[in-house]
Amino acid sequence: MEAASHHLTRVLSHGMNADAVISDWPALTSAEVARVLQHYPQAGTPKRLVWHSPRPFSAGCVMTTSTMDVFVKRHHLSVRDVAGLSEEHGFVNHLRSRGIAVSEVLTTVDGATAFTDDHWTYEVHGVAAGVDLYRDAVSWTPFSSSVHAHEAGKALARLHLAAQDYAAPARKAQTLVSSFTIFSQPDPLPALQRYIERYPAIADYLKDRDWRGETVGTLLPFHKQLLPYLDELTPLWTHNDWHASNLLWSDRSTAAGVQTILDFGLSDRTCALHDLATAIERNVIEWLAIQAGKTDAVHPDLLDAMLDGYHLLRPLTSRQWLALAALLPLVHAEFALAELAYFHGVTRSANNAALAYDAYYLGHAAWFNSAEGQQLLARIAQRAAAG
Incomplete structure (x- = not known):
């Protein structure tokens, strides 16, 4: 793993007040996402990293691939491990099976929904349908209507x-x-x-x-x-x-x-x-x-x-x-x-x-x-x- 890539770029994220701060976690890089997607065959070939999430507790980005847009999320291992993410994904998949519109959790070649590499844990979702109207809204922003x-x-x-x-x-x-x-x-x-x-x-x-x-x-x-x-x-x-x-x-x-x-x-x-x-x-x-x-x-x-x-x-x-x-x-x-x-x-x-x-x-x-x-x-x- 290219450890140096994790120290190159940080993005602005939502602070705990109504301010933007430098993110706690290094931004995902195109090379890193390409390595992650090798574990997810249905995700296709990476083309272009189009957006970094401003959420503070993890690093996330949207990558356009040859087959779809995917959302890649990286957690520090001290925050989430594979077992912890699997609990969450089990609930998401249950809701999906009951007709609730949630994003698709992609699986690795061995059927897992997350994997650990070094001190990071990764998950990948298909970008879901809909308009991200409140994408830049900080915590506790009210509905606009x-x-x-x-x-x-x-x-x-x-x-x-x-x-x-x-x-x-x-x-x-x-x-x-x-x-x-x-x-x-x-x-x-x-x-x-x-x-x-x-x-x-x-x-x-x-x-x-x-x-x-x-x-x-x-x-x-x-x-x-x-x-x-x-x-x-x-x-x-x-x-x-x-x-x-x-x-x-x-x-x-x-x-x-x-x-x-x-x-x-x-x-x-x-x-x-x-x-x-x-x-x-x-x-x-x-x-x-x-x-x-x-x-x-x-x-x-x-x-x-x-x-x-x-x-x-x-x-x-x-x-x-x-x-x-x-x-x-x-x-x-x-x-x-x-x-x-x-x-x-x-x-x-x-x-x-x-x-x-x-x-x-x-x-x-x-x-x-x-x-x-x-x-x-x-x-x-x-x-x-x-x-």
């Missing part, structure tokens, strides 16, 4: 219906997976202790923090609200990163529908309400604007449209609406810890590690005590009255 929100809600409901008969166990412990094993428990603190012990980087970061006291003060009051509804959290494999930029659209208009669902990197066995709460957290609340001191950073029109679309195809009961409202302040917490493990243990960014713990783990939950946060929760809970 209520129709997009409504269509995204319907697409999420269809995914959940298709996932109901997928019985794979939850993913193994690995960083950057949006699991739901702490606040889904009647007593979250022992579960939190176990979670921290599984990730040495988190334990190391928190050794000088009063994480128990901070969790009790900020997160457990919300967990108390969720406690009566834990029986509504039926285990289900879910997407866990339902953002407009992970969807391809039928056209460029504000009336476009969802054509393809992308990026199952955070998927795991959580529950439908966790996934729906994540969709609200990702698309309705402009967290980066809130961090910058902006008010009016919540979009109730988009919330209503997305929930209406979801309810149309997968109706929620009164108790489920109340459970969704109770779950929302906690929905980012466990993934914030996964990000902490990544930033402290893999990229070793003190700034981003602090952001993951203080702004995401504690801060996002604390915001729901604000007037805007309370109004948003009330708006969701009000749906319980309608049944």
